[in-house]
Every structure is written in structure tokens, then in C-alpha cells.
Amino acid sequence: MKPINLKKLAQELDLSVATVSRALNDRYDISQATKDRVRALANKLNYEPNPYASSLRRQKSKTIGVVIPEVANHFFSLAINGIEEVARSNNYHVLIYLTHEDYQRELAMARLLASGRVDGLLVSVASESADFAHLEFLRERGIPIVFFDRVYDEMPTAKVTTDDFESGYKATRHLLEAGCRHILHLAVSQNLSIGRRRMEGYVQALADAGRPYEESLVLLARETKQQDVIQIQQLLEAHPEVDGIFASVESQAMSSYEACRNLGRSIPGDIKIIGFSNLEIAALLDPPLTTITQPAYSIGKEAAKILFLAISKNRVISPTQSLVLKSELVVRASTLPAPQAARPAYTLT
Amino acid sequence: MKPINLKKLAQELDLSVATVSRALNDRYDISQATKDRVRALANKLNYEPNPYASSLRRQKSKTIGVVIPEVANHFFSLAINGIEEVARSNNYHVLIYLTHEDYQRELAMARLLASGRVDGLLVSVASESADFAHLEFLRERGIPIVFFDRVYDEMPTAKVTTDDFESGYKATRHLLEAGCRHILHLAVSQNLSIGRRRMEGYVQALADAGRPYEESLVLLARETKQQDVIQIQQLLEAHPEVDGIFASVESQAMSSYEACRNLGRSIPGDIKIIGFSNLEIAALLDPPLTTITQPAYSIGKEAAKILFLAISKNRVISPTQSLVLKSELVVRASTLPAPQAARPAYTLT
DNA sequence: ATAAGTTCCGTAAACGTTTACGTAAATAAA
DNA sequence: TTTATTTACGTAAACGTTTACGGAACTTAT
Secondary structure, three states, rough: OOOHHHHHHHHHHOOOOOHHHHHHHOOOOHHHHHHHHHHHHHHHHOOOOOOOHHHHHHHOOOOEEEEEEEOOOOHHHHHHHHHHHHHHOOEEEEEEOOOOOHHHHHHHHHHHHOOOOOOOOOOOOOOOOOOHHHHHHHOOOOOOOOEEEOOOOOOOOOOEEEEHHHHHHHHHHHHOOOOOOOOEEEEOOOHHHHHHHHHHHHHHHHOOOOOOOOOOHHHEEEHHHHHHHHHHHHHHHOOOOOOOOEEOOHHHHHHHHHHHHHHHOOOOOOOOOEOOOOOOHHHHHHOOOOOEEEHHHHHHHHHHHHHHHHHHHOOOOOHHHOOEEEEEEOOOOHHOHHHHHOOOOOOOO | OOOOOOHHHHHHHHHOOHHHHHHOOOOOOOOHHHHHHHHHHHOOOOOOHHEEEEEEEHHOOOOOEEEEEEOOOHHHHHHHHHHHHHHHHOOOOOEEEOOOOOOHHHHHHHHHHHHOOOOEEEEEOOOOOOHHHHHHHHOOOOOEEEEEEOOOOOOOOEEEEHHHHHHHHHHHHHHHHHOOOEEEEEEEOOOOOHHHHHHHHHHHHHHHHHOOHHHHHEEEEOOOOOHHHHHHHHHHHOOOOEEEEEEOOOHHHHHHHHHHHHHHHOOOOOOEEEOOOOHHHHHEEEEEEEEEEEOOOHHHHHHHHHHHHHHHHOOOOOOOHHHHEEEEEEEOHHHOOOOOHHOOOOOOO
């Protein structure tokens, strides 16, 4: 059941292929009568142009690529939502690539995308990536790139991020104000600028409060969640003075909960926790988790908008188009200063 | 900075375009010496074949499409993960389309996919969809389709699902055994076979326990989460006898938690809750949520495998290839029979 | 020596569009 | 009337691959 093409339409209508094509594209030099005839038949036969022939000829793929570390993470899910929304409204298609934080995969994907498969790219880099030649290469090939969240700072293009320094600062200060003296920072890879910025915020808040920065109170994410939990437990046992945790990654906040549970530490009685998170159910956790929430949907949407602006105007993207959106601190029970107030009101009334 | 193509390589090497193409594709009728020369230059210049030209000529897109209701849902996120994994290992690309449960969007996407843009399709249908002519149309056009989770039963193709009847039965029986007498079912749209099957399991479990099935104790999801919460609250107030909730959708379990919280009902003291969910943090909720957990990653992976088998063998997919994977009942505190045991051990020791 | 077979490569057509260019017919201007 | 302009369409080339076909040049068999 071969799909029908222009040639078949043309035969049927006793017109040339060119005329049919122009009629369907609503060109000025085709009579209204012919256009109507052509469209009627096209509709009747459910004609749909072959996208590859079209892309080849026009040198436009009508497709963008999204490169992200993972999709089973609420932040990226929401971002994709925003991206897909904008793409659809521009009649674009969305190819998705998951790096799983693996630099090698990111590299392989860059190769695949180098030959016009996509008209543009939205990228959140893998935490392993330290070298960015592969992305520079894509730029040289003329593929516009917009970074979101996990950006490659040095590339002169637009980046859509959140106020990571301020967020790290706010989170840490919030813990300090809740009475924490020794705060564990579960940090994002320092390869990534968001990792460095959140760390700087953490350090600055400590300094402003006259607290020392202790290198031993910083941990990076491991390969698996189970490793994270163990790592946190070990640190909590080695440093019993720790009374606060600032998780820069959503999953690390959850790992902290598990570690505390395993060790019998109460939250927020013994340890207060704040975490970057986009989970709607943070409020339903035991105890409800205080979060720094990023506007994930908006980040995806705005990044996509910038990309489509560049694609449609056929212009190079300027770093000045970069956007910094604000994260929101949502205070919940996991950082309540007074332990006796920590019990949520509705359990076992 | 135009990407280089076969013609440029051929010029540089003083060979014909055909020879270069065949060398790169490792054909038998090209000498090893020539292959080496060609590959060396191709590597040096970072040649990457134009996918659209290749697709057009070969009539193969090396791309599959994934059509799902949403991505901000842990089940689908995990499924995509499995799908992407299989696709990548087959050197395929993944186009993603979100229907947002909207039949019109699903229809529009079917149109777009009708002309060879994808070699195959993995579909989880929108709950609004009652008519499936658009999917039949794609089949007629020769595009193999594998359904996963939300299937269109009548189409003679493979479907990868979970044991929905048994899951509904197990969930309901579990609540009954925990002492529930009046169980509210937050159901999936009865347009969908998974909705009907889970419902049948619910009804059968009630019958086997000698309990009546009450139509008034069944609710369907609304447009927004807020509407769901309100709807549940209203029902709980109108039916104070309800002492158990079976949520067939992840988000509905969360809405139930909120509703109970708003009404001051304790879980599991006043009301016990069980829900379909793929959230890893179900165990960290307050109280920990008893779940029916679907093997989402495997579902995606197996569905993709079936699709690629069909694509590579160029064969039509048979309904006999369908797979039914087992869901798992994970018992946690939200359905504990004895109210006094409901308090998790680690809060405020 | 010629015939037959093999090896290696080139020519050209094809995939289904889009578009630069050309042109016949119809209309308007002179 | 002739000339210029407009309208509406066809011809053919192009996008970058892949591949059927053919044929030199070389090797082996006779």
C-alpha cells in the first residue's frame, strides 16, 4: 500500500508535478480553480508530502533535537513538555536523545546530528562532559544550539537557566536560619556551571553567616541511587554534627530521606533537609520537603522559543538572548525550626 | 559552513560518487585499498551522510515515533527510557509526540506520520480517543504499530500490557482484606481497555467478597488535578462510609492524599489508599503509599523490541506477539489494617 | 594465442520534492 | 493592428544518496 505522491496526483488531474506542488503550497502563479481541484483530490486521497524528499530539497528538516541526560526526572519531563508545545505550534517535530550522563553517548549523538537531521538543538549537557568540542563542531556546521539548565558556558549562544547562585544561597541561608550549624551539600558535578554556581551560593551563605566552609561536607552524586544512600549514611555517621542537608539534585534529597530513615535520624528534628525538586508531591512526603523549585516548563518553553526565533529568521543566536528565570523557595516541614512543630497535622488525628 | 557530501569526497579522491558511497557502505566490489582511502578522508573531514537523502533513496527513515499522552508521568518516562535504549542499539532515532489526552491531537499526528516519516510506531492512546480510524489508516499505509499500556484492542497487532484485571483484583482484595467495606474506585476512562479491565478486577473482587458494587463509588479523572481533589472531597463528604480508595491512576492517588488531608481524614486510620504508581518515592510519602507498580521500563523495552523485529524482518506484526507483564503489589503503610501501626517508625523518635 | 572469468570502478537513473526558467495563451496598452 | 504585460502552467534541474547495469583491465583457463 504505497503512499501516494505528487506524480500520482498529477496523473490523475492531468497536470504537471510542478503545478500540483505549487497548488498545494498555495503559490501565487496557480489559478484558484486549479488549486481547488488539486486540494480536493489531495484530501480525498489523504495525500501527505514525503517529508524526506521535502527536507532534502528545501534543506530544512522541520525537526529539532532535544539532548538531555535522562527523562525519568521531573525537571526534564516538564521541560520536554514545554519544548514539545512550542515545537508543535511551529509545525516542528521533536527528536529525543538521552545521554544517561554519559559523555561518550553525547559525543556519538553529536556526530549523528551533524548532517542536517535537525534544524536546531536544545541541549542540557551530561555531567560527565568536560570537553565540548563536539558541540562546537555542531555550531560550526551551522546548527543553532540553545542550552537549558545544564549549560556549556563558553559557547557564545543563548542559555536558559535559573538563578543558581541565588538559589544555592537562599537554600543554605534558609537552613542556617532554621538553626543548622553543619550543612552537608549534595552537589552537582563541578564540571557543570550550575554545579559551581549552586556551590558558590552555598559557600557565600556560609561565609555571610560567619560559618566555615568545610570541604568534607560536600558530596557528589554516584552512579546509582543505592550508592548515594550509602555514601550519605557513611558521611552522617562520620560527621554526627551534621544537622542540615542541602541537596542540589532532586534524587539526592530522596536519598537523604532514605539515609535518615535508615539511621533513625528524624527530619527535621535531627536533620533538616532542603532540595532542588520539581516533584509535585514534595508536599506529600514524610515530612513534606522544603524545595527550591525551578520553573521547568517555562525553561523548556523559553529555550524552544529562542531556538525557533533563530530558525525562522535564519539568524545566529546571540548570548544576549540568554534568560535567567527565578527559582522558588517553598518552605515545608522538612526545615521547620521547632522540632515539635514538625509533625504534620493530619496523620492519625 | 556547508556539511560535506559524497561529491566533495569523490572529487578530493578522484573517484566517482558511486564508488565512495559503496566504499563507505563496505560493499564487496570495492577494493580494500580504496575503502581505506575513502574512510580515511571521510573520518578526517568528519563526513556524515545526509539522512534525508539516504531515507529518500532507501525508503527507510531509521526513525520510530512514540505517541503518548504525556511525559510528565513516571510511567511514560520510564517507558521512554526503555524505548530509547532499544532504538539506540538499533541505530534508530526517536520522534516523540504528546497527545495530552486530546483526540484531535492524536488525529493530527496520525496524518503527519502517514508518509514515511517513521518506520514504525509505539503508541499509548489518549483516553479521549474512541474512534481509531486514524490508526487503522496508518496500518493500511504499511506502518507497523505496537501498542503499549493503553491499547486499541481491536487492531490486529501486538500489544504490551500488564495484567490489568489481576491488578485491579489484587488491589481491591488487598483493601478488603485490610478491612475496607466501602471502596472508592478512581478509574481510568472506560474508553480504554486498561480502564475496563481494572474496573472488572475491582468488580470481581467485590463480588468474590460478597460486597455489592456501587456505581456511585466510581469516579473518573477530570481535566486538572485541582478538579480531581475537589471531586474526591465531595464524594468523601457525601459518602462518609468510604474507608478505602483504589486509584487506577498515579495522579489520582496523590489527589486522594490531598483530599484526605484537606478533610482531616487519616490514612490509613480513616481511609486506606492503594494506587497504581511508578514513583520511586512512594515509600517516602506520608504515609508510605501501597502501590501496584507496573514494569514500565520493561514495557517500553519489550514493545520496542517487537517493533524492531518487525521492521528488520520487514514483516507484519501478529497479535500473537502480544505480551502481558505482571504488575507488582507493594504493600506499605497506607493500607495497614491496624491504625496504631500506621505511624512510620522514624519520624520524631 | 583466444576465451572465460574476476575484480574494480564509472554512468546514469531513481527516490519525491521544490524551484529557476521558459513559454503559450490571454489580456492590456500602444 | 502590433507590442507589452500578465496569467497559468510545463520542463528540467537540483537536493545527496543508493544501486542496476555496463565495461575496462587484469587474471586464469584453454
